[in-house]
Structure formats: structure tokens, C-alpha cells
Amino acid sequence: xxxxxxxxxxxxxxxxxxxxxxxxxxxxxxxxxxxxxxxxxxxxxxxxxxxxxxxxxxxxxxxxxxxxxxxxxxxxxxxxxxxxxxxxxxxxxxxxxxxxxxxxxxxxxxxxxxxxxxxxxxxxxxxxxxxxxxxxxxxxxxxxxxxxxxxxxxxxxxxxxxxxxxxxxxxxxxxxxxxxxxxxxxxxxxxxxxxxxxxxxxxxxxxxxxxxxxxxxx
Numbered sequence: 548x549x550x551x552x553x554x555x556x557x558x559x560x561x562x563x564x565x566x567x568x569x570x571x572x573x574x575x576x577x578x579x580x581x582x583x584x585x586x587x588x589x590x591x592x593x594x595x596x597x598x599x600x601x602x603x604x605x606x607x608x609x610x611x612x613x614x615x616x617x618x619x620x621x622x623x624x625x626x627x628x629x630x631x632x633x634x635x636x637x638x639x640x641x642x643x644x645x646x647x648x649x650x651x652x653x654x655x656x657x658x659x660x661x662x663x664x665x666x667x668x669x670x671x672x673x674x675x676x677x678x679x680x681x682x683x684x685x686x687x688x689x690x691x692x693x694x695x696x697x698x699x700x701x702x703x704x705x706x707x708x709x710x711x712x713x714x715x716x717x718x719x720x721x722x723x724x725x726x727x728x729x730x731x732x733x734x735x736x737x738x739x740x741x742x743x744x745x746x747x748x749x750x751x752x753x754x755x756x757x758x759x760x761x762x763x764x765x
Contacts, residue, residue, distance in 0.1 A: 548628040548761050549654060553731055554661035556720045557672040558746040559753060562684055564632045566754050572627035578634045581614045582606060612643050619651050636728045656764045658735035659757055661746030665721060672712050679705035
């Protein structure tokens with residue numbers, strides 16, 4: 548089962564991707580993780596990535612597609628399938644990804660939109676914190692850090708908030724999403740692969756909704 552997770556920043560794509568990895572043995576293809584891994588890989592591609600990032604420049608779509616292709620040729624095409632998290636972000640990237648999958652004879656089962664209400668999303672994000680050890684997500688209102696100060700997932704005691712988890716910063720990130728990434732909703736709808744879930748539900752409820760999509764497609 549191969550899917551793309553779509554949704555604005557803070558919708559919970561990373562959280563749901565981790566659950567799919569743990570519960571279904573899927574491979575999460577996060578562009579951020581791939582770029583960080585490439586920098587220290589010692590490969591020719593890794594050297595290109597390191598040089599670009601060290602110069603403070605943006606990594607090109609061509610390089611990102613190259614990294615994804617390396618993953619498809621390796622372990623990502625095996626087991627439970629893969630999850631694209633954070634890519635594609637633009638229509639050009641979506642076209643390039645589609646061409647890549649076609650070349651490898653890999654099908655895309657669904658593009659899952661995690662739909663949210665902007666105002667509710669901002670309220671949720673400004674109250675968000677994560678475990679510094681495992682990345683487990685907490686919220687001051689809906690899921691506070693346990694009273695004993697220990698992460699319920701790993702027992703860690705250090706928690707952090709992102710510097711850009713403010714109403715002002717999130718509004719800017721949302722505007723960027725709507726300008727560049729939200730057109731993908733229509734793109735995948737036209738291809739017949741779009742499925743939509745409520746991204747503002749409880750984590751377990753969202754996970755259950757995504758599981759329903761995967762079961763319908765299996």
C-alpha cells in the first residue's frame with residue numbers, strides 16, 4: 548500500500564506516518580529525513596546535498612526525486628509499502644513523482660487529505676509540545692504532558708516547543724501551503740486517488756479513519 552499524506556503544517560501528518568510505520572510496517576519517505584541522511588551517506592548524491600545545504604541554498608526537485616528513487620530501488624519498495632510525508636509540495640513535484648513511480652512500475656493507492664479548520668488548527672498548534680527523545684506529541688488542552696513529567700511513550704523527561712509554533716508564524720506557513728500545496732488536492736481528485744479524513748479529530752480517531760481508507764483500497 549503506497550500513499551501520500553496531504554495537509555497543512557500542523558495537521559498531524561508526521562504523527563500519523565509514524566503510526567503507519569509502527570502498525571503496518573510501511574516505510575516513511577520524509578524528504579527532511581532523507582536529506583539529513585544523505586548528507587552523511589558518503590555517496591555522490593550525498594555530497595551534492597551537503598554542498599547545497601552548507602551553502603544555504605534550496606535543494607532542487609531533481610535531487611529530491613533522485614533521493615526518492617534511491618529509496619524505491621532499496622528497501623522502500625518492500626514490505627508494507629511507503630508513505631510520502633512532505634512531498635510533493637507543488638504541482639511540478641507531483642508530476643515528477645508520478646513519472647518516477649511510472650518508471651518503476653509502482654502504483655499510488657491513495658492521496659489522503661487530512662482536512663482541518665484553520666482557526667482550530669492554530670489553537671491546537673500554539674499549545675503543542677513534543678517529547679525531546681521520541682517526538683511524541685502533547686497538547687496543553689487536549690493531551691497534557693503526564694502529571695509525573697514523563698513521556699507516556701518512552702519515559703523521557705525533556706519536552707520542547709517549536710520556535711515557529713506561534714499564531715503569526717503558523718499563519719504565514721498556512722499562506723504558503725495554500726499558494727503552493729493545496730492545488731494538489733484538486734490534482735489528485737482529478738486522478739481519482741484523493742481520499743479525505745478529518746485531521747482535527749483525536750489521534751486515534753484520525754488513525755482509524757486513515758486505516759479505513761487503506762482497507763477500502765486493499
